[in-house]
Each structure stands twice: as C-alpha cells, then as structure tokens.
Amino acid sequence: MLRNYLKVAVRSLFKNKVYAFTNIFGLTIGLAAFGLISLYIFDEWRVDRFHEKGNRIYRVLTNTRVKGESGVNSTVGRPLAQKIEAEVPEVDKVVPVRTTNLAITYNNQYFYEKQLFAGEHFLNVFSFPLLEGDPQTALREPYSLVLTQSTAWKYFGGKSALGKVLMLGDTLPFTVTGVLAEPQPSHMDFQVLLSLSTFYATGGDRTPWFTWDETCYVLLPENASPAAAESKISALSMRYNGQEYRNNGYEVTHTLEAVPDIYLHSEAGGLNRATGSARQLQLLGIIGLFILLLACSNFINLTTAHQGERAKEVGIRKTIGAAYYAVVGQFIGESLLLALLSGILALIIVVLMLPLLNDITEKTITVALLRQPVALLVILGFLLFTGVVAGWYPALVLARFRPVDTLKGRLSTTATGTWLRQGLVVFQFSVSLVLIISTLVVSRQLKYMQNQTLGFDKERVLAIELRKTPRRDFIENYESIKQQANALPNVQTVTGTAALPGQSGWEGQLVWVEGRPQDQAVTLEVITVDHDYAKTLGLNIRHGRDYSTAFSTDATSGVLLNETACRAFGWKPEEAVGKKLSTAGLEGGQVIGVLADYHQHGLQEKIKPVLTFIAPYAFRYMALRLGSGDVPASVAQVEQFWKSRFPGYPFEYRFLDEDFDRQYKAEQRLARIFSIFAGLAILIACLGLFGLATFTAERRTKEIGIRKVLGASVPSLISMLSFDFLKLVLVAILVASPIAWYAMSRWLEDFAYRIDMPWWVFVVSGIGALLIAFVTISFQSIKAAFMNPVTSLRAE
Incomplete structure (x- = not known):
C-alpha cells in the first residue's frame, strides 16, 4: 500500500511539473531561510548554557541611586567578595574576576592574549575543563597561569605546558599550572587565566569600596534560595562603606543575576565581550517563521487550487473502499515527501550559505553545529511540522469529496476554498x-x-591603540614620541587620549563643584587628553580658550567642558569659564574653555556631559590627523616609525571614521x-x-x-x-x-x-x-x- 501511494505521489509530481517545482523550490527557500536563522538563534542561545552548575551560578550586580537616578553596574567594590565569603552562609563559593592586559614576552616578541585574573575557585564553579593540571589548585598560588589549548600550542607546540614559565609585563614570571580545553561560548572571553592572588601580591589594594573594578560570581548550594542570598549580599556595601557612599550622594545595593541570562538579557553587559539581544533574536525568529509560513501558504494554495485534478482519483479510491483517514494519510504523506525533498535541498543551501551568515553576523558558525543531537532533532521536527502544516488542510478538503460527485464531474470550487487562496x-x-x-x-x-553632523572631523584621523606598547616607556617619553610622530610627512597634528569619539571614557565619574556640598556631586564622562585634542579632532571652542603650552597650569588643572556638562552643573555655558571643580585624578581643576557639543557616542543616545583634563598616564590611544597626501604611504611611514620606536611590539591602528561607524x-x-x-x-x-x-x-x-x-x-x-x-x-x-x-x-x-x-x-x-x-x-x-x-x- 505504501509503495503504491509513493508511486502515485511521484507520478503526480512529474505530471504537474510547474506545481511540483513551485512547491519544492518555495519550501526549499523557506526551510533554508528558517534553518539559517535557527542556527544563528541557537548559537546565541547556547552561550553560557554549558556550565554543569549553571542553574546555581550568579553574578553580583551593583545597583546605584544618586540624585534620584538609578544605575546598574556589573562590577563591585574589591572587599565585597571577602565579605560575602565570610558572612553569607547561603553562598557555597565566591569567584572574583578582574580584566587585565599584560604583555607576554616570548622569543623576543610581545603577545597580547585575552586575559583574566580569576579567583582560585574559578575552575570548580565554571565548566571550563582542564586537559592538564588540577582545577583545585591551578589558580590558588600567586604567579600561576592557565592557558587554553590553542594558546599553549602557540607557545610550546605539542609539548606539555605544565611547569613552563612565561614572562608577563616584562618582570613577572608566571608558571603554567593548567591547560584548558577550548572554552565554549560565554559572556567572558579569555585565552589566559591568571591567579587573582597575583594581583594582590604585586601591590593591589583590597580595601577600596568605591573602585568598582571587580566582577563577583557566587555559587549557591543545591536547593538554596537565591532570594535569601541576595537579601544578605545586598546590604553589605552600605553596612561597611555607607558613610563614604552617602557623602557622595549614593545609595548602593546588590542583586543577583543568573549567569545563563547574562548574554541575552543583562542590562549590565558581559564581562569582556559584547552581549547579544533577546529582542533581536525574537524578531529574527518571527521573520524566519513567517518565511516558512509563506512557503507553506504556497503549498496550501496550489494544492487546493489543483484539487479538481485529484478529485477523480480520490473518488475512485473511496469507491473501492479507501477509508477517510487513509486518504488524509496519503496526501499528508505526499506533503511530507515534498518537505523531505525540500529539506535535503535546504540543508545543502544552508551549508553553502554559512559563510554569508558568518559574514553578516560576524560569527564562526560551523557545520559541526548541525551534527549535534539537539540540532538534528530540531531539523527533523521542523520537517515533520512543515509537512503536516502544509498538507493537513488540502488533505482534509480532498478527503471530504463525495465519490458520486467527483465521478460525475460535479465538483466545483467552493467559496471557502477561493477565499482561503485569496487570503493566503x-x-x-x-x-x-x-x-x-x-x-x-x-x-x-x-x-x-x-551622515549626521557630529561636531568633530572624523576624516583622515589615524588612531593607534596604546595597550600594546611598553606602558612606562610611553608615559615617560610621551612628549618626545609625540614630537617625532608630528614630524612625519603628511602628519598635521598628534594627540593622546583615553577615549576617542566612539569609545567610552571614564563614565559615571563624580565631579564636585567648588561651593557645593559634598553630596551634590554630578556624574560626568571624564576623558583624559593632551593639549592638541580639540585641534586634532576638529572640536569647536564655544567659550574661553583651548589648552595651550603657554599656560603651565593647563597641564595640572585646566579643564574643558562640553555645553551639556555646563548645563548639568546649572551653569550657562558662557558663565562656566573660571569655575573650579574636582574629580578623581584632578584636584583643584579650573574651567578654561567650553567645547561645542559633539557626539562622543553614536546617535542612539543623547549627548552626555563630558569633562576633559590633561593626564598622559591614562592615555589609551594616540591619534594622528593626516593631510591630503597619500594616505597608504603615510600609514606605512607611521608604522615604520612605530616599529623602530617600539621594536617587538605589534603596530595596530584603525581610522576614526570607520571606528565610529x-x-x-x-x-x-x-x-x-x-x-x-x-x-x-x-x-x-x-x-x-x-x-x-x-x-x-x-x-x-x-x-x-x-x-x-x-x-x-x-x-x-x-x-x-x-x-x-x-x-x-x-x-x-x-x-x-x-x-x-x-x-x-x-x-x-x-x-x-x-x-x-x-x-x-x-x-x-x-x-x-x-x-x-x-x-x-x-x-x-x-x-x-x-x-x-x-x-x-x-x-x-
């Protein structure tokens, strides 16, 4: 019987070639589109879903309230981890983590792998399995280091890495105590783990509460109440540092955030990796589902339109004894056959289109993802779903035909069928x-x-990232390095800064204005710059003047504000010059000029209040404005200068216009x-x-x-x-x-x-x-x- 049904289905397809082609091609496109979207959604969803203890791991968030405005931060004060460990019995283990970027010296070359300082329980809490080493002790002692498998191979080839020594920061010898399997996708991105005890052994201060620069994770015991743990953790910061917070107008509490929810749902972002968007995934899922439904609509439309051609066949089958459900089964079976053929073709298209998907999404999704049991079950499930959804209505319509009508040719198109086709x-x-x-x-x-006017000139500005340079050498010799760079052909001006437009400075910094109470501080974005920052970026001075080497006090106390910052202080921009203020790293600052508002960030957000002062020690970028000459030749000259000035260190650059976009x-x-x-x-x-x-x-x-x-x-x-x-x-x-x-x-x-x-x-x-x-x-x-x-x- 099944063989007979299969023959009928194949003959029907060959008899109606346009109908068959339209259905198969449409279903193939719909399934392929849905498959590509599903792969992307699955790859995003699986981030941090692999931790064996994932349902018990939480990140501690810092919630602030200042001047009636609320904020959330993914980092906490340094003492908090110890206080949780000592005073919250509802917590099993505490894992503090810090980001860092120490240069690794190897064979007279400098390498910059993605690094984290991690607490000793890191490998016991998170499911990053060790191929070599003991997870209980690998991150316990100072100067211990764990590498991922690919990073270990990079330095030591196929030899065992355990016990080997790598020099970090030119002076710190680290011993390799573990090698990790390649980490699965997570909100934290690393190639090297350093023991957090090293940070404190080399002079890190454990006492400051207001330097929110550590991320804290907690592992709860089995069947523990997250709410009970959260209520105790929430009060710790104000209990031990409430006076300092209140003096600055802050109320601080803490909440727990489940680690599997961070990547797609967190307001505070990831650790050192850009997060995804659950909203975008929902939108893509809806689009993919609608594309699939469009293909199913074609099937329903064309099958019901051709119902008359199959009517006599149904009539004969029912006359010789075919049951209602047998007829329904036949046509749903044909639909499943079409879905299967389309699914095979769609799978081929998905494999061929993966490079395009990776190009659009900037991912590295591989065919291996399709071979996972979950993926195979999903593929099979959706093929069945598509076949049944596309075939059930036509099957019911055809199965209901009365044999006497069909054999006498009295079958006519119903109004319901016409309306359905038109509706689809x-x-x-x-x-x-x-x-x-x-x-x-x-x-x-x-x-x-x-194309919007940004308030600065982003064209022909070459930005060099400074994190891959010898830090002390650069800071101590900044002025001479700047002069040498400025003397290069086609270089018009040079500046150093902590943040170029498109990058974040020190956001949320407290600024105190002379004559106001301590608890009336204003939060601003602070950017450290040098004398030529405004000139290099083409910023306009609206009131007052720019920084100048003719005024020695500019380097120690000079401040430039944007117009929005003036309004945040309650000043008219033209009245701000001469006002005094202070912030972290700047005591006794004085406003010397007001910048016209410009977009430090994209147009997704309003212009924020910005304060700048001169501080070469905090620079993260050097920017060179090039003239109208040969840009590639100018870049080559800058690279040659940089490599001769910092031999062994990589030269990495980008252009400001591309970076901002x-x-x-x-x-x-x-x-x-x-x-x-x-x-x-x-x-x-x-x-x-x-x-x-x-x-x-x-x-x-x-x-x-x-x-x-x-x-x-x-x-x-x-x-x-x-x-x-x-x-x-x-x-x-x-x-x-x-x-x-x-x-x-x-x-x-x-x-x-x-x-x-x-x-x-x-x-x-x-x-x-x-x-x-x-x-x-x-x-x-x-x-x-x-x-x-x-x-x-x-x-x-």
Whole structure:
C-alpha cells in the first residue's frame, strides 16, 4: 500500500511539473531561510548554557541611586567578595574576576592574549575543563597561569605546558599550572587565566569600596534560595562603606543575576565581550517563521487550487473502499515527501550559505553545529511540522469529496476554498511588504546617522591603540614620541587620549563643584587628553580658550567642558569659564574653555556631559590627523616609525571614521537581514502567484477563446486575468502599511536622534509590490491572451 501511494505521489509530481517545482523550490527557500536563522538563534542561545552548575551560578550586580537616578553596574567594590565569603552562609563559593592586559614576552616578541585574573575557585564553579593540571589548585598560588589549548600550542607546540614559565609585563614570571580545553561560548572571553592572588601580591589594594573594578560570581548550594542570598549580599556595601557612599550622594545595593541570562538579557553587559539581544533574536525568529509560513501558504494554495485534478482519483479510491483517514494519510504523506525533498535541498543551501551568515553576523558558525543531537532533532521536527502544516488542510478538503460527485464531474470550487487562496496571497504579500518597508526605514535611519553632523572631523584621523606598547616607556617619553610622530610627512597634528569619539571614557565619574556640598556631586564622562585634542579632532571652542603650552597650569588643572556638562552643573555655558571643580585624578581643576557639543557616542543616545583634563598616564590611544597626501604611504611611514620606536611590539591602528561607524553595526546587520529576507519573501510570494496565475490561465482557456472570438482585445484580456490578483496585492498594501508603520515607529523610539517616518516608503513599497506582482502574472496572462482561439476552444 505504501509503495503504491509513493508511486502515485511521484507520478503526480512529474505530471504537474510547474506545481511540483513551485512547491519544492518555495519550501526549499523557506526551510533554508528558517534553518539559517535557527542556527544563528541557537548559537546565541547556547552561550553560557554549558556550565554543569549553571542553574546555581550568579553574578553580583551593583545597583546605584544618586540624585534620584538609578544605575546598574556589573562590577563591585574589591572587599565585597571577602565579605560575602565570610558572612553569607547561603553562598557555597565566591569567584572574583578582574580584566587585565599584560604583555607576554616570548622569543623576543610581545603577545597580547585575552586575559583574566580569576579567583582560585574559578575552575570548580565554571565548566571550563582542564586537559592538564588540577582545577583545585591551578589558580590558588600567586604567579600561576592557565592557558587554553590553542594558546599553549602557540607557545610550546605539542609539548606539555605544565611547569613552563612565561614572562608577563616584562618582570613577572608566571608558571603554567593548567591547560584548558577550548572554552565554549560565554559572556567572558579569555585565552589566559591568571591567579587573582597575583594581583594582590604585586601591590593591589583590597580595601577600596568605591573602585568598582571587580566582577563577583557566587555559587549557591543545591536547593538554596537565591532570594535569601541576595537579601544578605545586598546590604553589605552600605553596612561597611555607607558613610563614604552617602557623602557622595549614593545609595548602593546588590542583586543577583543568573549567569545563563547574562548574554541575552543583562542590562549590565558581559564581562569582556559584547552581549547579544533577546529582542533581536525574537524578531529574527518571527521573520524566519513567517518565511516558512509563506512557503507553506504556497503549498496550501496550489494544492487546493489543483484539487479538481485529484478529485477523480480520490473518488475512485473511496469507491473501492479507501477509508477517510487513509486518504488524509496519503496526501499528508505526499506533503511530507515534498518537505523531505525540500529539506535535503535546504540543508545543502544552508551549508553553502554559512559563510554569508558568518559574514553578516560576524560569527564562526560551523557545520559541526548541525551534527549535534539537539540540532538534528530540531531539523527533523521542523520537517515533520512543515509537512503536516502544509498538507493537513488540502488533505482534509480532498478527503471530504463525495465519490458520486467527483465521478460525475460535479465538483466545483467552493467559496471557502477561493477565499482561503485569496487570503493566503494577501498574507504572503503583506509579510513581504512589511519587510520591504522595514528595510527602507532601517536603511534611511542608518544613512541619517552616518551622515549626521557630529561636531568633530572624523576624516583622515589615524588612531593607534596604546595597550600594546611598553606602558612606562610611553608615559615617560610621551612628549618626545609625540614630537617625532608630528614630524612625519603628511602628519598635521598628534594627540593622546583615553577615549576617542566612539569609545567610552571614564563614565559615571563624580565631579564636585567648588561651593557645593559634598553630596551634590554630578556624574560626568571624564576623558583624559593632551593639549592638541580639540585641534586634532576638529572640536569647536564655544567659550574661553583651548589648552595651550603657554599656560603651565593647563597641564595640572585646566579643564574643558562640553555645553551639556555646563548645563548639568546649572551653569550657562558662557558663565562656566573660571569655575573650579574636582574629580578623581584632578584636584583643584579650573574651567578654561567650553567645547561645542559633539557626539562622543553614536546617535542612539543623547549627548552626555563630558569633562576633559590633561593626564598622559591614562592615555589609551594616540591619534594622528593626516593631510591630503597619500594616505597608504603615510600609514606605512607611521608604522615604520612605530616599529623602530617600539621594536617587538605589534603596530595596530584603525581610522576614526570607520571606528565610529562601528557603533552602528547592529543597525547595519539589521538592514542586511531585512533586505535579504524581504527579497526571499517576495520571491516565495511571487512563486505562489506564478503558480496560481498558471493554474487560472489553464482553467479559463475556453473562456479566453470565446472572448477573443467575440472581439475582446489582447490588452483587455491581460487586464481581466491580472486584475483579480492585483486587487489582492492592493489589499495586502492596506494591511501591511499600518503594521509596518507601528513596528518601525517603535523601533525608531530606541534612537535619541532619528528620522521622521518617511511617507514615501509606503508609496514606493506599494508600487514596487504591484509591479513585481504584475510582472509575475503577466507572463501567463500574455501567453493566454495571445493563444489561438481555435486551440483554446478545443482545449477541453
């Protein structure tokens, strides 16, 4: 019986080649698109889901309230970890972690691996398995170091790394006490783990509470209450350091955050890796599901449209005794066969398209992910889901035919079937139009942000990262290094800074103004600079003056504020010059000038108050403004100078305009995703429309012949055949426009600086959809209209 059903299914496909091609190709595209999106979602979801004790590991967050404003920070004061360990019995183990970036010296070369200082229980709490070494002791003693497998191979080849010594920071010999298997995706990114005891053994101070620079993780015992542990941890900072916090206007509490939730759901971000977005994954999942539903809609549409061709077959089967459920099973089986064929083709497309997916998402998703049991079950499940969803309605419709009607040819298309097909066409084009409109809006917003006046000149500014230089040498010889760089051909000006536009300075720094109580400090973003910062970046001095070497006090107390900072202090910008203030690293500062507001960060957020003062010891970047000469040649000259000045150290640079635009990666990625899937949605919708147009033209062959004999013109026949479909596209435009307007209005709310919703995108999208639909339909319409009426009348 099954063999017979399979033969019937295969014969039916070969008999109706257009129908078969449209269904298989549409399902293949839908499944491939859904598969690629699912791979990305799964890769994002699995971050930090591999820890064996993951349901008991929490990160301690610092919650602040100052001047009625709330904030959250992923780091805590240094003493907190010890206090939790000593006073909170609901906690099993405590793991403090610090980021660091020490140079590793090896074979007279300097290397900068991703590093973390980690508490001794790190390897017992997190599931980063050791290939060599003991997890109980690997991070206990000072000057202990654990490498990932690939990093150990980099330095020692295939030899055992245990006991080997690496020199860090030129003077610190570390002994390798462990080798890790390559870490699975996590919110923390590292290649080297250093024992945290080293930090304190080399002079790190454990006492300051207000230097929130450690991340603290806690492991709770089995069946412990996170709420009970949180309530005790929350009060510790104010209990031991409440006076200092209150003197500065702060109220500090702590909450616990489950580690598996950090990557996708945390407001505080990751440890040293950019986090994902659950909201974006939900959006992508919805898009992928709709693409799949579009393909299923095609199947339902075309199968029900061709129901008359299978009616006699059903009638004969039921007459000779086929049960209702046997007929249903046959057609669902055929649907599953189509889904299987499409699934195999889709899998091939997914493998071929993985490089494109990785390029768009900046990931390294591999085919190996598809071989995981979970992935295989998901693939099989969705093939079954697609086959059943696509085939159940046509199967029920065909199985309900009465044998006597079908055999006598009294079968007619029902109003319900017609409405269903029309509704599915509207659904397909509505989804396509929403994606097209969204693509245009996202692209317009992205273009607006990239072309907006930023308040500084980002062109031809070469930025060199300083973390990969000998720190002490650079600081002690900064002025001579700057002069030598400034003397290079085509270099106009040079500056040093802690943060260029597009980078964060010291955010949330307290600033005290002379004459105000201590608890009325204002939080600003503080950026350390040198004398030529404003000149190099093209910042405008609105009031007062710029830094100048003619005033020796500028280097010790001179301050530049932006206009927003002046308003944060309650000053008019023109009245700020001469005011005195203090902040961390600057006692007795005095405002010498006011900068015109500029965008230190992207246009997603409003301009923040910014304060700058001169402090070479905190520089993270050196920026060189190049002239209009040969830029590649200028970069080569700078590189040659840098390598001769710092032999053995890598030269890494980027241009400020490219670096600043990296803040819009999420929007660029979204625009590409929308454009790709809008194109796929239109393709699938047009495939279905083409199949329906073909079927309609075939069914109305005799009608067309009669009309031509009675004098109907070719244009009138084309209009008649096309109008029924184009009016469905018009309905889709009316349905899609308000949905797209609402969705994009909500999306634009996330931007402090945004475009007004452009009305023309709805018009362009609608006209485009009508033209695409007309071109799709017109091939069959024109073919039918030009057919010889004699041939048409003999068609039946």
